[in-house]
Amino acid sequence: MSNTYVKFNLGSTITTEQQEFFNQNGFIHFKNFIKKETVDDIIQASRQVEQEWIANQRVKVNGIPVKYGKDLNGEAIVQRFAFINQHHSLFSELPRDPRFETLLNLIGPGARLGTEEKDGxxxxxxxxxxxxxxxxxxxHTDGLRDIFHGQKLNPMLNVGIHLSTxxxxxxxxxxxxxxxKQGIYQMLFRKKYFLDNKADANEIAIIPEAGDLTIHDGRLWHRVAQSSVVGEESRRRVIYLPIIAGRYEPKHENSPTAFYQRFAGLVK
Structure with a gap:
C-alpha cells in the first residue's frame, strides 16, 4: 500500500469495505468521531485531573505508573494518564457512546471495551x-503484555481518539x-521493543485531525514518532482505549505493577 490510505466515516455498522481494509492492514481511520467542542471539553477535563494528581503526588493508578514531565514553562505536567476514565465523569461517559458498540464488531462476539482492564x-x-x-x-506491539503475563494472545484492538490536528x-x-498477521517469532523479534525508534520504509504515518478516531490491532507493529518541531506547535494529545476479548481481568487500587512497566524509563 502507498504512504496514503483511505479514511472512512463511521456509521451504524461496519461496512464490508471497512472490515476488509482493517483485516488486510490491521488499522483503520474514521473521520470526525467527536466534535471540536467535545475535544475542548476533554482537554479541559484532563487539566483538572492533572491538577489533582500533581497536588496529591499520585504515583500509580491501579498499579500503572503515572508518567510526569515538564511543560514548556518548566512546570510539572502529567504526560501519561492511565485509567483516566475513573477520575472524571466526562471520561467515564465517553465509552458509553453507542458507536463503540459498532466498533466491537471488528473483533466479533465476546468483545468489550477494557475500561477497567489493562491500563483502562x-x-x-x-x-x-x-x-x-x-x-x-x-x-512495539500491544500484544506483548499478554506474553509477559504468560497468557495466550487474545484479540485486542487499541482505539485512539485524537485530540490534536x-x-x-x-x-x-x-x-x-x-x-x-505475523507469527509469534516476528512479533517478538522483528524490532527491538521500545529501543528502536528508526523510521521504516514500509511504515504508514497516521495523520489525524482533532476529533478523528483510529483503531489498530494489538499485534500490529507501531511506534510514536518524535515531532520535528518544538514548542507549542509540537503539543499533541490522544486517548487510547482497548477493545478486548477473553477472560475479564479488572484492575484495582492494589493491583501490582507489571514487570515490564518497571522499565517505563526506556519510553521517552
Missing part, C-alpha cells in the same frame, strides 16, 4: 520541549500495515 482509558500528552520526558515511543512533522502514530 489512557490519555497521552506529548510536547517537544527542553525538559519533556515523553516525546516519542519506540517500535497533526501534520507529518508533528510526529505521532506510525504503523507497519499487515504485521498483525
Amino acid at each position: 482509558m489512557v490519555l497521552n500528552h506529548y510536547v517537544n520541549g527542553p525538559e519533556s520526558k515523553f516525546t516519542q515511543m519506540g517500535w 497533526l501534520k507529518p512533522e508533528n510526529g505521532g502514530l506510525r504503523v507497519l500495515p499487515g504485521t498483525h
Whole structure:
C-alpha cells in the first residue's frame, strides 16, 4: 500500500469495505468521531485531573505508573494518564457512546471495551520541549503484555481518539500495515521493543485531525514518532482505549505493577 490510505466515516455498522481494509492492514481511520467542542471539553477535563494528581503526588493508578514531565514553562505536567476514565465523569461517559458498540464488531462476539482492564482509558500528552520526558515511543506491539503475563494472545484492538490536528512533522502514530498477521517469532523479534525508534520504509504515518478516531490491532507493529518541531506547535494529545476479548481481568487500587512497566524509563 502507498504512504496514503483511505479514511472512512463511521456509521451504524461496519461496512464490508471497512472490515476488509482493517483485516488486510490491521488499522483503520474514521473521520470526525467527536466534535471540536467535545475535544475542548476533554482537554479541559484532563487539566483538572492533572491538577489533582500533581497536588496529591499520585504515583500509580491501579498499579500503572503515572508518567510526569515538564511543560514548556518548566512546570510539572502529567504526560501519561492511565485509567483516566475513573477520575472524571466526562471520561467515564465517553465509552458509553453507542458507536463503540459498532466498533466491537471488528473483533466479533465476546468483545468489550477494557475500561477497567489493562491500563483502562489512557490519555497521552506529548510536547517537544527542553525538559519533556515523553516525546516519542519506540517500535512495539500491544500484544506483548499478554506474553509477559504468560497468557495466550487474545484479540485486542487499541482505539485512539485524537485530540490534536497533526501534520507529518508533528510526529505521532506510525504503523507497519499487515504485521498483525505475523507469527509469534516476528512479533517478538522483528524490532527491538521500545529501543528502536528508526523510521521504516514500509511504515504508514497516521495523520489525524482533532476529533478523528483510529483503531489498530494489538499485534500490529507501531511506534510514536518524535515531532520535528518544538514548542507549542509540537503539543499533541490522544486517548487510547482497548477493545478486548477473553477472560475479564479488572484492575484495582492494589493491583501490582507489571514487570515490564518497571522499565517505563526506556519510553521517552
